[in-house]
Amino acid sequence: MLFVTIDRKSSVSLTQQIYDQIRKSILNRDLEEGERLASSRGLSAAIGVSRNVVLEAYERLIAEGYLEVRSKSGTFVAKGSFLPAKGKTSEYEKVMPNVADRKPIIDFRGSHPAMDQFPRKKWGQLTRDICYEAPDHIFGYAEPGGIRELRVTLAKYLQRVRSVHCHPEQIMITTGATQALRLITEMLIKARTGISVEDPVTDEMRNIFFSAGAGIIPVPVDENGIIPECLPKEEGTGFVFVIPSHQFPMGGILSIQRRVQLIQYARELNNYIVEDDYDSEFTYEGAPVPSIQGLDPERVIYVGTFSKILSPALRMGFVVLPTHLIETFRRLKWFHDRHTSSIDQLVLSRFIEEGYLDRHIRKMRRIYRKRREVLETAVRASFKNAKIIGRAAGMHLVVDIPDIDFDDALAGEIEKQGVRIYPVEHFAMNKGRHTHQVVMGYGSLTPEQILQGVTQLKKFLSTRG
Structure with a gap:
């Protein structure tokens, strides 16, 4: 059974709307192979459009092989035009997370600029x-x-x-x-x-x-x-x-x-x-x-x-x-x-x-310097034995906390709490020299996000004993 609805407020043409709905019905097997469609005159009267609009949609579907015309019989769904149902979930669908299920993440990604600026x-x-x-x-x-x-x-x-x-x-x-x-x-x-x-x-x-x-x-x-x-x-x-x-x-x-x-x-x-x-x-x-x-x-x-x-x-x-x-x-x-x-x-x-680039750089230096200061202050206040590594430059710093082994497993647990950090060991080819160190970027985070992220990080790590 063919049901076609028309939205006259849509920016999509009437012909395209009819074409899309019939094509989808065929691919989903709502219309079976060999099923006879309403005549162009009958469908146009049913949905309130001119017959030429329906004819144009039918002609496209015939040209693409979805429909076939049988002499003195009418227009039918062509054989082999439906899409077989998928037997299982694709690997792509398995690994791609549902956007609606994603939780907000405070991402301390290094060298990531402030997009809002x-x-x-x-x-x-x-x-x-x-x-x-x-x-x-x-x-x-x-x-x-x-x-x-x-x-x-x-x-x-x-x-x-x-x-x-x-x-x-x-x-x-x-x-x-x-x-x-x-x-x-x-x-x-x-x-x-x-x-x-x-x-x-x-x-x-x-x-x-x-x-x-x-x-x-x-x-x-x-x-x-x-x-x-x-x-x-x-x-x-x-x-x-x-x-x-x-x-x-x-x-x-x-x-x-x-x-x-x-x-x-x-x-x-x-x-x-x-x-x-x-x-x-x-x-x-x-x-x-x-x-x-x-x-x-x-x-x-x-x-x-x-x-x-x-x-x-x-x-x-x-x-x-x-x-x-x-x-x-x-x-x-x-x-x-x-x-x-x-x-x-x-x-x-x-x-x-x-001169706009020079001005932009001067502006961003002020912004990034402030964000770095906020991050350094928050880290030192939250982790008394932490050491900040690296020159005051760029959009990231490295934090060394001697009594914590930062590895990918711990980073995964931290991310579940809404904070993403990056163990230095992840970037090392020869492993074992940077186990207590983590990269924390501040370029794309506001001061408020930085403070919240460090607070959540401290809260989680303090519960691990």
């Missing part, structure tokens, strides 16, 4: 202006390395704020730092399969390197960053991956002595240093430390992103390459996605040129 109004104004004013060629295919306007702007900006020495041709615009690191890995591990990587490090980085076919050599870090003496002495590594300005997760800053050692190491073994500079703009004690790239532009590949400064949604990153690697990288970029959005590149270029 994105400069929507100004970004929207610039986007509108550029869409009206930009020359026609901007809406076509662009250079894989990025539009020149942004590369020129970035070269000046990086020299001013990060002491990066480069010309615009050395800058390649990428779809986020993730793509940048993937392309670098593909480019450098063809003849050499190993990568020396800080340990611990974010699992995202490890996954990028693994997926590109690289072997990983973990190198320990301390409060001063990666320990150069622990680097492999033999040749065979494609590059050394470091986060020198604010190591994730431990928060250390690589000393000038170790920076010099790293460069000497890269020169001797004829390989590269890949410098990930993801949140150095947010420093709350003194001035940001200059980049390693400025010490040796031919041995250091500098990677930056605007995901942490502005928003991950922009998917805007960049690489500063030694001159002899430019063409190889450009070809790889072309094969991956041709080029990054030209409109967004132009907007970002103007956002930087007109």
Whole structure:
């Protein structure tokens, strides 16, 4: 039996409404194979629409094979047009939680920016202006390395704020730092399969390197960053991956002595240093430390992103390459996605040129400094023997509580209480050195959420004896 209802207030056309309902009835077997449908004249009279509307819906269903016309008999449901019932719940449905069942979580995720502070109004104004004013060629295919306007702007900006020495041709615009690191890995591990990587490090980085076919050599870090003496002495590594300005997760800053050692190491073994500079703009004690790239532009590949400064949604990153690697990288970029959005590149270029980025960073420094202070104060008040690790920078800190072993099982129990924390051991390749340490991010949490989260954490841990 066919029942069709019409909603004349809906933005969906009458034809589409009829089509959707008949198609659904067939797929769900509410209409059986071979069942005869009402004539177009009869259905149109029954639901109060013109016959042409019903005819158009029927014609679509006939063209797609749901219905068939039998001469002098009418319109029928075609054979084989229903969808067999599912025998069991799919694996996807098993693992996907019901949104309605989710409890609010205070998520201390590290390096996650404050989404509510994105400069929507100004970004929207610039986007509108550029869409009206930009020359026609901007809406076509662009250079894989990025539009020149942004590369020129970035070269000046990086020299001013990060002491990066480069010309615009050395800058390649990428779809986020993730793509940048993937392309670098593909480019450098063809003849050499190993990568020396800080340990611990974010699992995202490890996954990028693994997926590109690289072997990983973990190198320990301390409060001063990666320990150069622990680097492999033999040749065979494609590059050394470091986060020198604010190591994730431990928060250390690589000393000038170790920076010099790293460069000497890269020169001797004829390989590269890949410098990930993801949140150095947010420093709350003194001035940001200059980049390693400025010490040796031919041995250091500098990677930056605007995901942490502005928003991950922009998917805007960049690489500063030694001159002899430019063409190889450009070809790889072309094969991956041709080029990054030209409109967004132009907007970002103007956002930087007109001083809005500097203003936004100053504003966010104040906000993040306050949130860090609230978190530090709450942690020290709640856990008397806790130690805060890492320089006052970025959007996260590491808490060391000697009498608590933070592992994934404990983190799962804590999450059931409405708080999500991240054991440092989760990021470590060599296990056992960070069992009492946990990463707590504050970038995306309000002071009120931070206080509530620490209170709930203390309450739960105190009940465990």
